[in-house]
Amino acid sequence: MSPALILQVAIGGILMGLLYAVVAAGLTLIFGLMNVVNFAHGALLMAAMYATWLIHRSTGLDPLLQLPLVAALLFGTGVAIYRVLIARTLQIRVNGAMVQIFTTFGLSIFLVGLAQLVFGSDFQSINASFLGGRTLAFGAVVLPLPLVASGVVSLLVFLALFRLSRTEFGRALEATREDFEAVALIGVDRDRIFGIGWGIGAAAVGIAGVLLANFYYISPDVGTNFALIAYVAVALGGFGSILGALIAGLVIGLTEALTALVVDPSLKQIGIFLIYLAVLMFRPRGLFGKL
Amino acid sequence: MPISETAIAADRPLLSTRHLRAYYRGLVALHGIDLDVGAGEIVAVVGANGAGKSTLLRAIAGQVARSGEIMFDGIALANLPAYRICRLGIALVPEGRRLFPRLSVEDNLRLGAYARRGPERFRPLELVFELFPRLQERLTQRAELLSGGEQQMLAIGRALMTSPRLLMLDEPSQGLMPRLVDDIFAAITQIRARGVTVLIVEQRLAEALAIADRAYVVQTGRIVLQGSAREIAENAEVRRAYLGM
Numbered sequence: 001m002s003p004a005l006i007l008q009v010a011i012g013g014i015l016m017g018l019l020y021a022v023v024a025a026g027l028t029l030i031f032g033l034m035n036v037v038n039f040a041h042g043a044l045l046m047a048a049m050y051a052t053w054l055i056h057r058s059t060g061l062d063p064l065l066q067l068p069l070v071a072a073l074l075f076g077t078g079v080a081i082y083r084v085l086i087a088r089t090l091q092i093r094v095n096g097a098m099v100q101i102f103t104t105f106g107l108s109i110f111l112v113g114l115a116q117l118v119f120g121s122d123f124q125s126i127n128a129s130f131l132g133g134r135t136l137a138f139g140a141v142v143l144p145l146p147l148v149a150s151g152v153v154s155l156l157v158f159l160a161l162f163r164l165s166r167t168e169f170g171r172a173l174e175a176t177r178e179d180f181e182a183v184a185l186i187g188v189d190r191d192r193i194f195g196i197g198w199g200i201g202a203a204a205v206g207i208a209g210v211l212l213a214n215f216y217y218i219s220p221d222v223g224t225n226f227a228l229i230a231y232v233a234v235a236l237g238g239f240g241s242i243l244g245a246l247i248a249g250l251v252i253g254l255t256e257a258l259t260a261l262v263v264d265p266s267l268k269q270i271g272i273f274l275i276y277l278a279v280l281m282f283r284p285r286g287l288f289g290k291l
Numbered sequence: 292m293p294i295s296e297t298a299i300a301a302d303r304p305l306l307s308t309r310h311l312r313a314y315y316r317g318l319v320a321l322h323g324i325d326l327d328v329g330a331g332e333i334v335a336v337v338g339a340n341g342a343g344k345s346t347l348l349r350a351i352a353g354q355v356a357r358s359g360e361i362m363f364d365g366i367a368l369a370n371l372p373a374y375r376i377c378r379l380g381i382a383l384v385p386e387g388r389r390l391f392p393r394l395s396v397e398d399n400l401r402l403g404a405y406a407r408r409g410p411e412r413f414r415p416l417e418l419v420f421e422l423f424p425r426l427q428e429r430l431t432q433r434a435e436l437l438s439g440g441e442q443q444m445l446a447i448g449r450a451l452m453t454s455p456r457l458l459m460l461d462e463p464s465q466g467l468m469p470r471l472v473d474d475i476f477a478a479i480t481q482i483r484a485r486g487v488t489v490l491i492v493e494q495r496l497a498e499a500l501a502i503a504d505r506a507y508v509v510q511t512g513r514i515v516l517q518g519s520a521r522e523i524a525e526n527a528e529v530r531r532a533y534l535g536m
Contacts, residue, residue: 171398172405175391182389184354184373185382187406187453 001261004140009257011143015151017253019208022154023226024233024245025161026204032240033177033197035097036086039104042227043111044202048074048209049218050115053124056213062130063214064149070210071203078202081107082195115220123217131214150211157207161242164200173197177240229269232276238289247287251275303365305330305488306351306381306457311359313343313350320346322512323359328457333479333489335503335520337496343512344492345386348459351490352376352383363457378406382455386462388446392435396426399434399445403452412454418485419448422478440471447478451487458482460491464498476502500524 027041038044051070052063061069085107089100126132134145164170176183176193183190208226216222233252237244252272259271279286304327313321321343328334336344350357353373361368368376377383391399400419404412420427423444429437434445443463450458460479464472472495480502483489493499500506506523508516516529523529 168401168405171394171402174394175398175402178391178393179389181354182385182391185352185377185385185389186403186449187374187377188402189372189374 002140006258006261008141008143009261010254011141012147013254013257014250015143015147015253016257017250018151018154018246019211019249020226020229020233020252021246021249022157022208022211023205024230024237024249025158025242026201026208027227027230028234028237028240028242028245029161029204030198030201031234033173034086034090034180034194036089036100037104038201039101039227040081040108040111041201041205041230042223042225043108044074044077044205044223045209045212045226046115046218046220046223047077047111048206049213049216049222050119050124051206052210052213053126053218056126056129063126063210064130067153067207067210071206074206074209075199075203077206078198078200079195081202082191082198086198087191087194112220112223119220121220123219125217126213129214144215146211146215150214153207153211157204158242158246161200161204165242169196229272232272234286236275236279236286238286241286241288244286244288304328305332305364306490307360307362308351309360309362311347311350311357311361313346313355313357315346315355320355320512321350321357324509324512324514326507326514328488328490330456330488331483331486332505333483333491333503335499335506336490336492336509337494337499337506337523338509340494342509344509345461346512347509348383348461348490348492349385352381352459354383354385374406377453380454380456381459382450382453382457383459384443384446384450384461384463386465388442390434390442390445390449393433395431395433396437396445397430399449400426400452403449404454407454413452415451415454418482419451422451422481423448439466440468440474443467443471443475444478447475447482451482455487457488457490460489460493462492462494464493464495472498496530497524 023045027038030036030038048070051073052066055061055066055069056063085103089096089103092099131146131149136143136145136148165174172188172193176188176190180190229252233245233248236251237248255271255275256268260268263270306328308324308326311321311324312319324347336347338344346355349355351361353368353371353376357369359369363379363381366379391402400416401413425441426444426448429441434442437445447463463475467475476498479489479491491499491503500520500523503520505518506520507514508523508529516523
């Protein structure tokens, strides 16, 4: 095994990790804000990928150029999910957490079923994109351009999220996170903040979906595995921590890639779940968790 | 201040409740409260523990289920959510303060003006720092690291940042050292002097009645007595029967 290969695999893992981190960021943002685990997060990723594929097929618009469009689409979807479903579950006084779990889980089953109905279960892919098939070479290290672009955009997403947290709205988001009942005392409409939080969380996973659609197959089930990794990332990074999601995403991407070097690639996720078990045993609140 | 100067304009008090009932965990906690607060007054609500004083403030602020009539400057509040009531100019400093513990003092204060718009919205900061200079020294500190007294100051400061016309305080002296209690009550008088009407719920009868113009005595969810603060303070029967003094 040459050092160049190891380096290439490691960088590839880090780039993939950035993408995992963006998926996890959306999940952790919603959880941190209102203690609701969105089990439909993977389905939203899938929806974004199909949206990208559909738009590409019908208009020819390159996935990269679709980023703002699909992000906005998913933002709207997130807000709608909050308004139509989640806001109602918050009114429930008895066993509310269970109701929330079943609601988002049910939504996931519905969305995946809907995708199967509409698109069938065949794999789809976007073959002719601006980035597709191109590579970027640094000496002996050769990286697929879609993956590099995905890493760069993912970093920009995190930059935007960190910037957002410093704005006045970000402070209100943080305040809502700390005490969602007390924000009414300062005239803040909790439902509006929650709705926007869901919008941002869904937009993040929407961006991840567009990036992924550039180089990954698209199927109704595609979100499941990414969501699973995102749950691990959220647990590792700490529930509710955006920085935690970033670090955890990177750790997971790198672990996955390096595991694939030493064991059969089909078992590459073993390393991730070993990390997950270790977190559960030794640091249940995660690296940056506030629980 | 003599009562005549602050008596409610007979036609329209700033805040009035009629037949206000409130419900707490399915039980009726207030049984038809009629209360008036005139602009510029300090009105105290006193009574024993569990009498329903806090519930009264929470009902006005829209934080508990309630029925009956609540009018604030001609606007009916009974069907409005809590955040809208705050935007209309009613600020509640709740029991337990409910600060945002991991946010800095400055963030807590600035968030008070979050729902306000316009260039003037941070202007109450001047008043807050004038009343509580200590907050200015602690701007970057997390709210959770403040002492109990400082937290109370911050809670009042945050409420003032919403530019309220009516400030409602729920047991502002709770858990504070006597010296700090005096500071808080002095601040409340100054806040009124700036034109903010005050409705205060307090266990410390003497201090509350000393700064109030009028008072209501609440017992098991009903108003059993009302009058000028001096009358209430001097009423021996009240002291014995309702306030355990």
